[in-house]
Amino acid sequence: MPPADAATIGPGPVRNGRGKRSLAKYGLRGIALGYLLALLLVPVVLIFFKAFDDGIAHAWESVTTPEAIHAFYLTVLIAGIAVPLNTIFGIACALVLVRHKFRGKATLNGLIDLPFAVSPVVIGLSLVLVYGSVDGWFGPWLAEQGIRVIFSVPGMVLATIFVSLPFVVREVTPVLQEIGDDQEQAAATLGANGWQTFWRITLPSIRWGVTYGVVLATARAIGEFGAVAVVSGKIEGKTQTATLLVENQYEHFDVAGAYAAALVLAVMALAVLLAMNLIQRRDGPSSKAPSTIAVGDAAALTSGKEL
Amino acid sequence: MSQGAVATAKAPARPSFRLGLAGPGLTRGLVVAYLSLIVLIPLAAVVSKSFEGGLGSFWDDVTAPQAVAALKLTLIASAVVVAINAVAGTIIAWVLVRDEFPGKRIVNSLIDLPFALPTIVAGITLLALYGDNGVLGLSGVSFTRIGVVMALLFVTLPFVIRSVQPVLIELDRDMEEAAASLGAGPLTTFRRIILPNLTPAILSGIALAFARSIGEFGSLVLISGNIPFKTEVSSVFIFSQIQSDREVTAAAVSVVLLAIALLVLTAIGILSRRSLRHAAR
Numbered sequence: 001m002p003p004a005d006a007a008t009i010g011p012g013p014v015r016n017g018r019g020k021r022s023l024a025k026y027g028l029r030g031i032a033l034g035y036l037l038a039l040l041l042v043p044v045v046l047i048f049f050k051a052f053d054d055g056i057a058h059a060w061e062s063v064t065t066p067e068a069i070h071a072f073y074l075t076v077l078i079a080g081i082a083v084p085l086n087t088i089f090g091i092a093c094a095l096v097l098v099r100h101k102f103r104g105k106a107t108l109n110g111l112i113d114l115p116f117a118v119s120p121v122v123i124g125l126s127l128v129l130v131y132g133s134v135d136g137w138f139g140p141w142l143a144e145q146g147i148r149v150i151f152s153v154p155g156m157v158l159a160t161i162f163v164s165l166p167f168v169v170r171e172v173t174p175v176l177q178e179i180g181d182d183q184e185q186a187a188a189t190l191g192a193n194g195w196q197t198f199w200r201i202t203l204p205s206i207r208w209g210v211t212y213g214v215v216l217a218t219a220r221a222i223g224e225f226g227a228v229a230v231v232s233g234k235i236e237g238k239t240q241t242a243t244l245l246v247e248n249q250y251e252h253f254d255v256a257g258a259y260a261a262a263l264v265l266a267v268m269a270l271a272v273l274l275a276m277n278l279i280q281r282r283d284g285p286s287s288k289a290p291s292t293i294a295v296g297d298a299a300a301l302t303s304g305k306e307l
Numbered sequence: 308m309s310q311g312a313v314a315t316a317k318a319p320a321r322p323s324f325r326l327g328l329a330g331p332g333l334t335r336g337l338v339v340a341y342l343s344l345i346v347l348i349p350l351a352a353v354v355s356k357s358f359e360g361g362l363g364s365f366w367d368d369v370t371a372p373q374a375v376a377a378l379k380l381t382l383i384a385s386a387v388v389v390a391i392n393a394v395a396g397t398i399i400a401w402v403l404v405r406d407e408f409p410g411k412r413i414v415n416s417l418i419d420l421p422f423a424l425p426t427i428v429a430g431i432t433l434l435a436l437y438g439d440n441g442v443l444g445l446s447g448v449s450f451t452r453i454g455v456v457m458a459l460l461f462v463t464l465p466f467v468i469r470s471v472q473p474v475l476i477e478l479d480r481d482m483e484e485a486a487a488s489l490g491a492g493p494l495t496t497f498r499r500i501i502l503p504n505l506t507p508a509i510l511s512g513i514a515l516a517f518a519r520s521i522g523e524f525g526s527l528v529l530i531s532g533n534i535p536f537k538t539e540v541s542s543v544f545i546f547s548q549i550q551s552d553r554e555v556t557a558a559a560v561s562v563v564l565l566a567i568a569l570l571v572l573t574a575i576g577i578l579s580r581r582s583l584r585h586a587a588r
Binding site for chain 1: 334335337338339341342345346347348349350352353355356395398399401402403406408414416417418419420421422423424425426427428429431432433434435436457460461464493515518519521522523524525528529541542543545546549554557558561564565568569572
């Protein structure tokens, strides 16, 4: 939120008496902040207390068991594969959507948002139906080649790619539209080939859009639960990610352990929020003041269809 | 390849930008192939699976009492959540744009927390609050429908706020001042001037929140208790069907969820675009 905005807005005209006006003002502020406090802040602060319910030592032990370390490693590994792939796809797709004219463009643009409209469980199911090694579409053939997708890491990577697919596209598309292609044209006129133009002109101008998309995609990739739960088979120490670990520990009555793992994930989420804020500020308040995941989604799914 | 490039460079019209050495067709092909492999083919598999036993068995699957109860709860809970979001989200967006108070920046950043926080963490957090040994002593909430609504309210919090906020920032204050100078009270001004301008944004916010609600899984799987006919939502129902190897039933209910989400998003998309066009005139 740029502070300049607030300054220009000022207190506004006061016509119905200051008392009544400020009562409404404080009333609304009270409702808004009270709602956020109850729904958002209290639960999150609570994780910190819950995690240390059985003492710091227990919390530390439960996130440093071999299973827990493997779970966090797997989460990072999967995000490390899914996010770069989606970044390359995202940039290419945004370029295709913004710079190319072709039939079916509106359809492609709409299809990009499908992952936002599909339940994570359905995403998991869809992958099982295609890659399941017994009766999936491609599964049996892949199994013959010795590749196991479902109940193993490749399936979890696919699920994570699915859920985090739209973010980079949706952050890069508006930036590409805004910068136009004048500089790219100029570079081409001066003899730069496609790659040179891309690396020297296009990529530097969209880099903050890309970074923002990557942050959002990473947050989603780390946090995914439903889709991964379906395809993983939940094999402890093998296909258990951090989010599955939280659930597993809770179900096995290691409540403090579950909260300790949840705390690690919550801290990651707070780091993501911090990164989002830093990027927005760098990007300049005018272009991206309140733009967030939600607005990305909203633009994508409703108005954004008119490219 | 190079010939194509020369041809484009010589063309009098603005040559279309090419990604790297790949022609536009190749890049486009790769993009479509990636999307197909990851998203489209798997979703097609769900649809195909759901009709495996024919239309009759599809209908039997989605109208089985447990499936209907789950779907009903999902839709009603989502509708309640969306209604609360519409009001609370608009108020919060208003306060964040028009009000000034210390710590506003931080509050504004925290709005996105539900998106950044893994859903299972959200679920376990809500249990800490409302669970059996809950801090608030509200042990009556977990494993009830109220618990489902609370979890959905948490995960969908940012949608309406983030879609209303930019519109409110852009909103021209002249109209409000004109209304006020003509003697309209704050309530009239809000109802007649501000609300109509915000409606498209609120609609698109609640559409997204609704689509998210009907598919939500991670935050519900712990707090709802998953009691069939009572607190079992559709996504959890689908999950339990997958676990017990009833893939056709799972696929059938999935198709229903998918259809509802797409329908809502398309309808609201058309609606808000129409009102945008109306406003522009």
